Amino acid sequence: MTHEVATLEVPEWSIAADTTLKPEPGSRQLSASPSSASLLSANTSTCNNKPKILLMGLSKSGKTSIRNVIFHKMSANETQFLDPTHKIDKVDISNKSFLDFQLWDFPGKLDISHLRDKEDTSTIEKIFEEARVLIFVIDPVEEKHSIAIDRLHGTILEAYKINPKIKFEVFIHKSDSINEDQKIDNIREMTHRINRKLMSAGLQDRILISFRTTSIYDHSIFEAMSIVCQQLLENILSPFENILNAFVSSNKMEKAFIFDLHPKIFIATDSSTFDMPTYELCCDMLDLIADMGCIYQEYEGGEERGVFSTCSVIKLNDTLLHLKQINRHLALVCIQMQQDTACTQGIVDYNFQQLKHGIQEVLKVANL
Numbered sequence: 001m002t003h004e005v006a007t008l009e010v011p012e013w014s015i016a017a018d019t020t021l022k023p024e025p026g027s028r029q030l031s032a033s034p035s036s037a038s039l040l041s042a043n044t045s046t047c048n049n050k051p052k053i054l055l056m057g058l059s060k061s062g063k064t065s066i067r068n069v070i071f072h073k074m075s076a077n078e079t080q081f082l083d084p085t086h087k088i089d090k091v092d093i094s095n096k097s098f099l100d101f102q103l104w105d106f107p108g109k110l111d112i113s114h115l116r117d118k119e120d121t122s123t124i125e126k127i128f129e130e131a132r133v134l135i136f137v138i139d140p141v142e143e144k145h146s147i148a149i150d151r152l153h154g155t156i157l158e159a160y161k162i163n164p165k166i167k168f169e170v171f172i173h174k175s176d177s178i179n180e181d182q183k184i185d186n187i188r189e190m191t192h193r194i195n196r197k198l199m200s201a202g203l204q205d206r207i208l209i210s211f212r213t214t215s216i217y218d219h220s221i222f223e224a225m226s227i228v229c230q231q232l233l234e235n236i237l238s239p240f241e242n243i244l245n246a247f248v249s250s251n252k253m254e255k256a257f258i259f260d261l262h263p264k265i266f267i268a269t270d271s272s273t274f275d276m277p278t279y280e281l282c283c284d285m286l287d288l289i290a291d292m293g294c295i296y297q298e299y300e301g302g303e304e305r306g307v308f309s310t311c312s313v314i315k316l317n318d319t320l321l322h323l324k325q326i327n328r329h330l331a332l333v334c335i336q337m338q339q340d341t342a343c344t345q346g347i348v349d350y351n352f353q354q355l356k357h358g359i360q361e362v363l364k365v366a367n368l
């Protein structure tokens with residue numbers, strides 16, 4: 001397979017060290033033997049109006065690793081040296097990001113479902129009433145499956161009681177350590193066990209839980225987090241999808257994604273079938289352009305020179321990969337089969353300008 005970079009401009013988003021993370025001061029303090037009170041601590045009191053995503057699960061299930069790999073560009077191998085989380089770690093995802101929300105990483109030792117008797121209930125209510133999505137991370141190779149399912153069930157009941165609109169996502173994590181058959185079996189077994197528990201509480205029709213297999217060692221965690229983050233953008237998802245559908249059909253594209261560049265999360269795609277290899281190819285293109293950008297970024301007077309109209313095309317045999325920056329935060333990445341000569345670069349460029357205009361109009365109306 002020949003890899004050929006046809007055109008390349010340096011993207012301004014590729015350079016900066018990751019500044020999307022702004023952990024709150026003191027949010028990672030250690031305590032010798034944490035009680036539930038110290039695990040919760042005053043951290044829950046500094047809420048703001050941003051949507052919140054909660055990251056829960058047993059100790060060592062991989063919550064902090066997920067957070068760091070996606071939002072802090074930590075390599076998967078480095079996560080082996082992470083300390084356990086001792087207090088709720090709240091992270092603002094904003095600044096250089098299009099997405100604007102808070103991610104709350106909970107200590108695995110903190111079992112919210114058993115706190116009602118011990119804690120001020122208003123603290124627990126505060127956690128759930130402002131949350132949009134609860135991600136529960138389960139390690140499938142742990143012997144503590146039943147404990148994890150019990151904790152998940154208790155947490156879901158508690159959260160639903162306080163906030164019936166909250167969405168539930170279960171990441172069956174560390175999928176790199178199990179084979180394909182085990183992945184399917186795991187999802188089937190967990191769905192069955194949690195549904196049986198919800199049925200006995202009479203809630204099986206009211207609570208919808210999505211199960212995904214994830215790993216920080218491949219793109220699956222980025223895909224899963226992308227789908228979770230899209231739940232915060234409900235009002236723009238459908239117009240974005242329509243615009244992408246029109247772009248894909250008029251340029252005879254295979255697939256198109258709109259990515260938030262910090263972090264590498266896709267916030268929309270066209271309605272054609274999603275397949276992992278295509279998504280991985282688009283992610284790899286983003287990484288490649290970002291890396292090239294780091295090397296070739298030009299500076300003016302010690303400052304990075306802003307490049308707002310980055311366009312890159314990579315030719316892989318008979319496939320063209322396009323990356324076109326829409327604005328400071330967003331980029332279109334799409335795949336086109338080259339044998340389709342009807343769509344020249346000029347036509348693609350013109351149609352991209354129409355897409356860009358459409359996206360900007362949607363963002364204006366949505367006040368984003």
Ligand SMILES: Nc1nc2c(ncn2[C@@H]2O[C@H](COP(=O)(O)OP(=O)(O)OP(=O)(O)O)[C@@H](O)[C@H]2O)c(=O)[nH]1
Pocket residue numbers: 057058059060061062063064065066076078079080081082083084085086106107108109173174175176177214215216217
């Ligand atoms: N194989 C594999 N290991 C992972 C994955 N994600 C995390 N880990 C490892 O799991 C271990 C625990 O990860 P942490 O992120 O610290 O777990 P945690 O859920 O935050 O743990 P607490 O802070 O105690 O609640 C680390 O050694 C990680 O390297 C994964 O996708 N695959």
